[in-house]
Amino acid sequence: MSGEEVPAEVVASLEARAREIRRHIIRMTYAAGSGHPGGSLSATDLLTALYFRELRVDPERPDWPDRDRLVLSKGHAAPALYATLAERGFLPREELLSLRKLGSRLQGHVDRGKLPVIEASTGCLGQGIGMAVGMALDARLSGRPSRVYAVLGDGECQAGPTWEALMAGGHYRLSNLVALLDRNGYETDGSTESILGIEPIADKFRAFRYHTLEIDGHDFRQILAAFAEARRISDGPTAIVARTVKGKGVSFMEGQHAWHGKAPSKAEAERAMGELGGTLDGVVR
Template sequence: MDITLPALRRSAQEMRIDIIKMLHAAGSGHPGGSLSLIDLLTVIMTRYVKRTPDNVSDPDRNRFILSKGHGVPALYAVLAKLGVIGHDELLSLRTIDSRLQGHPHNASLPAVEASTGSLGQGLSIAQGMAMTAKLDSKEYKVYCVIGDGETQEGQIWEVLLSAPMHKLDNLIVVLDYNKGQIDGSTNDIVNLEPLAEKLISFNWHVQEIDGHDFEAIDQALQNTQNYGGKPHFIIAHTKKGKGVSFMEHPTEWHGKAPNDEQAAAAIKELEATLN
């Protein structure tokens, strides 16, 4: 039976604590985009990808590609929560012998499915996996989270044109739309809007949700399951740094780790939500 959404919400808060601890231990990394992503990832991986330690290399498994590879602390936290990697291993993030590379590397850790971190590329890999499923008449689905800054990349728009041509209704793209990128606000740098209209005109099945509302996330993903003929695009409005009040800023916490005091304050704030 599926874990209830309130239980998943609590689980995501615990994983936020893991993310803070990992980044603090590593001394570098990307808290803002990991915290904006974790609610989405929790629902996707638990209820839809249904990743377990036993199905990591099952050829018929659902796939998940984190195209915005810098958010990988969130993915490692989820993989640990699901028992695919050890919880103790999380603190090895970004160290020399670790499987937990600074950005996903499938040859080090096959559970991440592909190597990403150069923005724009993971979505094409997801498209290819969805094409294999169609070619082989397999039922598995391919989920892919992309970033909003990443959506400025030309290669993303190649897939936006291409996937509907291949009728990849087994491809579910989720945009972590946190409105921030390194040099400023996404809207000020290269504005994606009006995004939903663009995607609809490109022949995608488009939904727009609050990416921190677990019911909305779950419902949107549920809506993709039996909607045939078009690839799916969920525009999930999120907040960069979500859950740690002083990190909730579009640019301040894109790519820096918390120091001792900041980590302690963040963990204290998150732990208070667990009671």
């Protein structure tokens, strides 16, 4: 897939932003003492590309009717979304360390009732994609230009209702819908292929009538090219299988399912921050 049109300085800027978001994720999960760093770090580049290059959104008008919608179907990647929203100006950075604390708007899984910039509350898997289908149907019926992006987890692809919703998206030919799979290969207990294999996943999306692209989910040129191609598809939805690394950016978390739902200790968080070019200064658990 070619993406030569994206200038090097744009890529560098996105990479720097993603690194900042990863630093937030480590600080937040350390401060919270729990959370899901692995699947947050794997989805970081996808969310960065979405919020800084792809989504038509405006922090000055978060409820702008014609905005694009992002539904985090894998709601446990909440730290990544909160950090991205903060970097994009939708919430104060200082609020990030309240993650999972009593009274916080930053619930363990994203909660629209507490934080209205969240499009849909998710967490129990296999539901966000269905809500995204409803939103895409509404946009089409209402004549709004909004596009709807649903970020799916790969463990979530074992859930039957995920495929119900995907089937509906294909049946209704929702060309304003993008199913974006964070294919990091691991779920809570181990690798998806050792537990309940979802491959050949791209073929499954194709069979469900999705224009399907496979990319490196950490290569901004490939991510942006896939989004651009999805915009050109007018006769149905697009699925993007983004091959990612669980725990991306922190050496000892990469490819380790143990980091699906566990916070780093102080020593681990300090080491992670060192690798990401930051410090843990000022963050207390």
